[in-house]
Structures are given as structure tokens and as C-alpha cells.
Amino acid sequence: MPSSVYIVGGGVIGLSCAWELSRNGHDVTVVAPTPGRDGASWVAAGMLAPVTEAQFGESALTALLLEGARLWPGFAAALEEASGQAIGYDTTGTVTVALDTSDRASLDDLLAYQHSLGLDAHRRNATECRRLVPALSPALRGGIEVPGDHQVDNRALLGALATACRGAGVTFVEAAVCAVAAGPGLVLADGHRLRPEHVLLAAGTGLPGIAGLEASGLPAVRPVKGHILRLGPPAAGRGAPAPLLERTVRGLVHGRSVYLVPRRDGSVVVGATVEECGDDTAVRAGAVHELLCDARAIVPGIDELELCEAATGMRPATPDNTPCIGWTAMEGVAAAVGHYRNGILLAPLTAAAAVDVLGRRPVSPLVESLAPA
Amino acid sequence: MPSSVYIVGGGVIGLSCAWELSRNGHDVTVVAPTPGRDGASWVAAGMLAPVTEAQFGESALTALLLEGARLWPGFAAALEEASGQAIGYDTTGTVTVALDTSDRASLDDLLAYQHSLGLDAHRRNATECRRLVPALSPALRGGIEVPGDHQVDNRALLGALATACRGAGVTFVEAAVCAVAAGPGLVLADGHRLRPEHVLLAAGTGLPGIAGLEASGLPAVRPVKGHILRLGPPAAGRGAPAPLLERTVRGLVHGRSVYLVPRRDGSVVVGATVEECGDDTAVRAGAVHELLCDARAIVPGIDELELCEAATGMRPATPDNTPCIGWTAMEGVAAAVGHYRNGILLAPLTAAAAVDVLGRRPVSPLVESLAPA
Numbered sequence: 001m002p003s004s005v006y007i008v009g010g011g012v013i014g015l016s017c018a019w020e021l022s023r024n025g026h027d028v029t030v031v032a033p034t035p036g037r038d039g040a041s042w043v044a045a046g047m048l049a050p051v052t053e054a055q056f057g058e059s060a061l062t063a064l065l066l067e068g069a070r071l072w073p074g075f076a077a078a079l080e081e082a083s084g085q086a087i088g089y090d091t092t093g094t095v096t097v098a099l100d101t102s103d104r105a106s107l108d109d110l111l112a113y114q115h116s117l118g119l120d121a122h123r124r125n126a127t128e129c130r131r132l133v134p135a136l137s138p139a140l141r142g143g144i145e146v147p148g149d150h151q152v153d154n155r156a157l158l159g160a161l162a163t164a165c166r167g168a169g170v171t172f173v174e175a176a177v178c179a180v181a182a183g184p185g186l187v188l189a190d191g192h193r194l195r196p197e198h199v200l201l202a203a204g205t206g207l208p209g210i211a212g213l214e215a216s217g218l219p220a221v222r223p224v225k226g227h228i229l230r231l232g233p234p235a236a237g238r239g240a241p242a243p244l245l246e247r248t249v250r251g252l253v254h255g256r257s258v259y260l261v262p263r264r265d266g267s268v269v270v271g272a273t274v275e276e277c278g279d280d281t282a283v284r285a286g287a288v289h290e291l292l293c294d295a296r297a298i299v300p301g302i303d304e305l306e307l308c309e310a311a312t313g314m315r316p317a318t319p320d321n322t323p324c325i326g327w328t329a330m331e332g333v334a335a336a337v338g339h340y341r342n343g344i345l346l347a348p349l350t351a352a353a354a355v356d357v358l359g360r361r362p363v364s365p366l367v368e369s370l371a372p373a
Numbered sequence: 374m375p376s377s378v379y380i381v382g383g384g385v386i387g388l389s390c391a392w393e394l395s396r397n398g399h400d401v402t403v404v405a406p407t408p409g410r411d412g413a414s415w416v417a418a419g420m421l422a423p424v425t426e427a428q429f430g431e432s433a434l435t436a437l438l439l440e441g442a443r444l445w446p447g448f449a450a451a452l453e454e455a456s457g458q459a460i461g462y463d464t465t466g467t468v469t470v471a472l473d474t475s476d477r478a479s480l481d482d483l484l485a486y487q488h489s490l491g492l493d494a495h496r497r498n499a500t501e502c503r504r505l506v507p508a509l510s511p512a513l514r515g516g517i518e519v520p521g522d523h524q525v526d527n528r529a530l531l532g533a534l535a536t537a538c539r540g541a542g543v544t545f546v547e548a549a550v551c552a553v554a555a556g557p558g559l560v561l562a563d564g565h566r567l568r569p570e571h572v573l574l575a576a577g578t579g580l581p582g583i584a585g586l587e588a589s590g591l592p593a594v595r596p597v598k599g600h601i602l603r604l605g606p607p608a609a610g611r612g613a614p615a616p617l618l619e620r621t622v623r624g625l626v627h628g629r630s631v632y633l634v635p636r637r638d639g640s641v642v643v644g645a646t647v648e649e650c651g652d653d654t655a656v657r658a659g660a661v662h663e664l665l666c667d668a669r670a671i672v673p674g675i676d677e678l679e680l681c682e683a684a685t686g687m688r689p690a691t692p693d694n695t696p697c698i699g700w701t702a703m704e705g706v707a708a709a710v711g712h713y714r715n716g717i718l719l720a721p722l723t724a725a726a727a728v729d730v731l732g733r734r735p736v737s738p739l740v741e742s743l744a745p746a
Contacts, residue, residue: 229658231658234653234655234657235655280607282607282608282679283679283680284607284676284677284678284679284680285602285604285665285668285669285675285676285677285678285679285680286669286675286676286677287676288661288665288680289662289665289666289669289676292658292661292662292665293662293666296658296659296662302658302659303657303658303659303660303662304657304658304659305657305658306655306656306657306658307656307657307658307661307683310680310683
């Protein structure tokens with residue numbers, strides 16, 4: 001049954017939910033300080049990587065990520081049509097490489113785990129890896145090819161979502177929310193009070209800053225800092241060189257993880273550190289050094305790219321790294337929070353779940369398992 | 374005899390000459406696209422380093438740099454008084470350190486050369502170096518203490534010069550000069566033509582872009598690219614930590630040179646690459662990596678500083694790395710160009726020389742030796 005929904009948060013989760021809810025007949029308002037440029041979504045690399053993100057002991061999360069990936073082709077096509085904007089959705093696939101023999105052993109363990117889950121991943125020697133990605137260092141110990149891990153240009157995605165939302169009649173209120181009450185009620189930073197029919201919290205790491213959620217049943221959400229770099233082909237009149245990379249490369253470099261995600265314009269996104277350090281958002285020299293060091297160890301050619309941006313983002317993480325989606329214990333207040341490293345990948349699934357939740361329809365067992373306590 | 378002088382260039386040389394000429398009764402106009410933010414001066418670190426810049430085979434240049442340094446205390450005091458602005462002139466001194474035994478051997482050779490020129494430099498072991506600079510890595514092989522190599526905050530200097538110039542009646546024309554003629558004459562980028570009494574070229578790496586100088590007798594000036602980083606103490610509420618460094622540290626790191634220049638606000642300027650690559654001004658990932666790598670090898674604590682800026686500057690170099698100061702072969706056209714790595718250090722000397730040259734007074738033998746062919 002259609003209703004009026006205020007969505008708190010203008011990142012990829014907030015905007016995806018806004019678009020889908022609006023397309024399903026709800027009267028949607030997004031409340032966010034800078035919608036479409038909010039939070040971790042803007043800083044992200046945009047990997048859609050259920051397989052290469054699979055971690056030992058997180059097989060339930062992996063099942064969720066695979067279901068999230070399954071929805072992406074349809075979501076991407078519908079969004080590009082609705083917005084009239086390209087979002088850089090790319091299905092070329094991913095290669096994960098190992099720098100030393102210890103990294104190779106770790107990758108083999110990971111590959112065995114991936115196969116135990118029935119995932120599509122293939123051991124490749126160094127020559128095979130370089131055939132897939134000619135820019136790889138000759139010093140690598142081979143890797144794993146994962147055809148099903150893809151990417152989207154996260155900033156193009158956010159722009160297209162904002163356009164599609166406006167086209168679907170979503171209203172934007174550029175403001176911060178400082179408190180939520182059951183009922184529901186919202187209090188904006190300027191003191192303004194709103195009494196919408198429903199609230200959907202999609203505030204990422206902004207959640208702990210919102211008062212009134214003590215009885216919501218939502219898990220604690222903490223910020224997990226990530227440094228990321230954007231490198232580009234220098235403009236200086238050298239014609240248009242062939243792009244350095246044409247598929248996503250991940251690497252284990254003396255035990256540290258790094259990734260390089262190529263964009264269609266020849267630029268490369270290099271990430272990302274994973275740091276538990278509270279709300280410190282500074283771009284640190286040591287982290288930038290670490291990313292450059294690890295990235296050039298597997299793709300030496302990045303040395304010639306221009307350093308266009310060094311930034312940090314704060315991933316919203318729950319205690320079990322799994323998002324929380326569903327009605328909270330507060331009347332009229334739902335949530336879609338804690339997407340950690342997988343907000344972009346899980347946006348279509350979360351938006352579809354939000355339509356079921358807000359429409360008071362039964363949700364899938366997978367989504368049911370994500371409900372607040 | 375006072376005259377009307379148009380100075381082409383708004384970097385440290387152009388502004389220093391403008392201020393001194395104006396104080397000496399000349400009617401001065403500075404023509405530059407963005408005076409006070411032009412060229413290499415803005416990007417520089419501001420070291421005043423005749424001793425640690427001394428290179429084998431350049432003893433004549435070293436003599437010039439020492440004379441330049443001798444004028445700095447008086448220049449700094451007069452400028453701070455005239456402008457009412459602090460310029461961060463700091464006489465704490467410099468330490469140059471060696472990372473490995475080969476670097477130590479190179480420093481010992483350099484020290485012998487410095488002593489052969491009668492320069493004030495002292496061999497220090499690792500413990501003595503760490504007593505001078507507690508933030509140094511414990512892994513270093515000692516170094517050289519140079520009490521007479523100082524620094525100034527180059528951006529504060531440029532700001533103070535612009536203020537002092539305005540106070541002294543200098544006129545600013547924010548425009549690019551595209552041609553110079555004997556007579557003299559100037560043609561601006563917008564086609565505007567000027568017929569000043571005298572022209573002083575102080576255009577740095579802009580010189581090759583100015584037409585009409587074929588018969589000037591000026592040497593070729595080429596751009597020598599340098600990457601530089603500005604690191605700062607993160608703002609994020611951690612009180613005011615003690616500054617990481619209190620004196621300039623230079624280092625040899627496996628044969629590569631790096632320097633860290635501390636500012637009074639706790640920030641650190643890290644530089645600089647020396648690259649001959651035409652007019653390519655892109656900030657390259659590889660160069661940023663190299664600077665971070667070398668700087669953290671001698672001062673590991675920079676890892677915790679914020680990366681505030683990564684930039685490049687183009688040093689204006691003549692074939693013998695020595696500036697060219699005096700009347701050109703074109704009537705009414707003087708020049709003060711090609712200051713390469715030493716523009717800040719030589720600004721007071723150059724400005725004093727410009728007053729002699731434009732006043733048609735005899736110049737010192739040192740300055741005489743810098744005249745165009």
C-alpha cells in the first residue's frame with residue numbers, strides 16, 4: 001500500500017531506495033546534506049565483487065552478495081534508461097594476483113574456499129595473468145581469474161540515481177537529520193520538525209549521530225576508514241594512449257590487499273585501506289604511500305599516471321559486517337544500514353527489499369535474516 | 374637616475390626587484406598573470422641553502438649563493454617591517470643525513486668539498502643527528518650539520534612582497550606578455566601594446582614563451598620539473614601535538630636526495646624531484662611515491678601527517694644553472710632570469726643588482742659575471 005516515506009541519507013542506498021519506492025507508487029522525500037555526494041558511496045571504487053570479497057567464515061554474507069550481484073544487470077539497464085545517463089557498468093571480470101610465494105599460498109587457500117562455496121574462480125599462472133592484463137608486473141606469482149566480479153562507476157551511478165529520482169518525482173530536502181522519534185518523527189539540524197508517515201534510515205556512518213535510536217533495535221554502526229586514490233592519464237598533449245588497464249586487478253602484496261579499478265576514460269581507482277580509527281577522516285601520508293607502493297608492485301605503469309585525488313571514506317559497519325534491513329522496533333521507522341564494503345553491490349537488492357518492507361509485503365528469507373533484532 | 378620600469382613576471386624575482394626599484398625611486402609596474410602566485414616561487418620549499426646546495430664543479434655558483442645568503446637577514450627584517458607581515462624566516466639550521474653506508478660515503482665526499490670551499494659544515498654521527506632532530510629514523514648512518522642553511526616560508530614571502538610592493542606604489546597589470554621589442558616595447562596577450570622606458574624580464578620559465586628575444590643575447594631557459602608535497606598535522610581533535618620537526622632535514626636515500634622543511638604551523642614541505650621533461654606539469658603517481666618513500670625512510674613520523682597538497686613547479690634553468698642578470702643586447706631591456714633552484718635565496722641579491730643595473734650604476738664583479746653575453 002503506497003505511503004509517504006522520508007528517507008534519511010543520500011548515498012547509494014538512500015537514492016536507490018528512493019528511486020525504487022517512488023517507481024512503486026510511494027511519495028518519497030530524501031533528507032540529506034548533499035544528496036548524491038554523501039558518504040562512502042562517493043569515495044568508493046564501485047566494485048561489484050561477491051567472489052573476490054568472499055571472506056573465510058562469512059559464507060552467509062557471500063550468499064547475500066551473490067544475490068545482490070544477480071540483480072545488477074537488470075538494475076543497471078533500468079537505471080540507464082530511466083536517467084538517460086551511462087553508469088560505466090562493466091562486466092569484463094576481475095583478476096586477483098599474488099606478489100610473493102606467501103601471497104600465492106594465501107590465494108590458493110582463498111581459491112579452495114571459493115570453490116567450496118561453488119563460486120566461479122580459476123587458478124591462473126603468471127603468463128596467463130599477463131595475457132589477461134598485459135600491464136601486470138613480470139614479477140608476480142600468478143593469480144585467480146574471476147569472470148563474475150564486475151564494476152560500476154560509482155560517481156556516474158550516483159548522478160544517474162539522482163536524475164532518475166527527480167524524474168520519478170522524489171523530493172530532496174538538503175539538510176541533516178539530528179533526531180528520529182517513533183511515530184515517526186524527524187528533527188532537522190535547524191530545529192525543524194517533520195511528521196512523515198514512514199521513515200527509512202539509510203544514513204550510513206551518519207547513523208550514530210542521530211539521536212533517539214536507543215530503542216530501535218538497530219545494531220551499532222561504526223565507521224571503518226578507507227583511503228583511496230584516483231589516478232588519471234595526464235592530459236599533456238601525448239595523444240590518446242591505450243588505457244593502462246581494461247579489467248579490475250586485485251592483489252595480495254606481502255599480505256596486504258590492494259585493488260586497481262579501471263574506468264572507461266583511462267583513469268584508475270586504487271584502494272583501499274581498512275582502518276578502525278574512529279571518526280578521523282584525514283588523508284594520511286603513510287596510507288597514500290602504502291597504496292602507491294602496493295599498486296605499483298603489481299602494475300608498475302601507474303607511476304606515469306597523474307595523481308588526481310587522494311581521499312578517505314568511512315564505511316558503515318555493523319558488528320558482523322552484514323547490513324541490517326527492515327522495520328526497527330520504533331513505530332513507522334525502517335532501516336537499511338551497515339552495508340560496510342558492499343553498499344554499491346547491495347544497492348539493487350536493498351532497494352527491492354525496501355519496496356517489500358515499506359509495502360508491508362513478505363520479504364525473502366535472505367532479507368528476513370537481515371531484520372533488526 | 375629614476376625611470377619607469379615594466380617588470381615582466383610576478384614570482385619572487387619580479388616582486389623583489391619591483392619592491393627594491395620602487396623603494397629607490399623608480400616608477401614600477403609588474404605585468405604578470407597572477408602576481409604573487411606565479412611559477413616556481415609559489416611551489417618552492419623556501420630553503421636558503423648555499424652550503425647544502427653546493428655541487429661539485431659549481432664553486433662559482435656557490436660563491437654567488439653565499440653572497441645571496443649574506444643579504445637575507447637585512448632583507449627579511451626590512452620586508453617584514455615594510456609589509457607588516459611575518460615571512461617565517463628561520464635560522465635554526467639544517468641537518469643532512471645518510472640512509473646507507475654508500476650515502477654516508479657520498480656525504481663524506483660532499484663534506485670534504487664543503488670544507489675545501491671554507492664552508493661551515495660539521496660531521497655528526499647518528500646519535501648526534503638524533504639529538505638535533507629527535508624524529509629521525511634510528512636506522513641512519515649519521516650526517517652533516519650545517520648551521521648556516523636557513524629557510525623562509527615562500528608563500529608568506531610572496532604575500533609580504535606583494536603587500537610591500539603595493540605600499541611602495543608599484544602598479545600591477547594582471548596579464549601575460551607575449552612579445553618584447555627593443556626600444557623597448559611590450560605586447561600583451563590581448564594585443565595591447567605598451568612603450569615603457571625600461572623593461573626588466575623576470576619571467577622564469579615563461580621566458581621561452583615570449584617572442585622577440587632572438588637578438589637579446591639571453592641564454593636558453595628550460596623548465597626543470599620538481600614534484601613537492603605539503604604535509605600537515607591533522608586537524609582532527611587531538612590537541613596540539615609537538616611539531617614533528619624543528620629544523621630542515623635533508624637526506625640521501627640510496628643515492629636520491631630528499632628534503633623536509635618544517636613550517637611554524639607544524640606542517641612539513643617535502644621535496645623535490647628534478648626532472649627534465651619539457652613542459653609536462655602533471656603530478657605523477659610515481660614521483661609522489663618516490664618522495665613519500667624517501668622522506669619516511671629518514672623521518673618515519675611523516676606517515677601520520679595529512680597529505681595536504683601534491684604539486685609540481687618548473688624551475689627556470691640556464692645551460693650552466695647560473696642566473697643571468699643585466700642589460701640584454703636589446704635597447705632598454707634588462708633581465709633577471711634563470712635562477713633555477715635558487716630563486717628564493719638569490720632574490721635579495723638580484724633585487725639589489727636590479728637597482729644598480731636600472732640605475733646605470735656600476736655593479737659588483739660577482740653580478741658583472743652574470744651579465745647576458
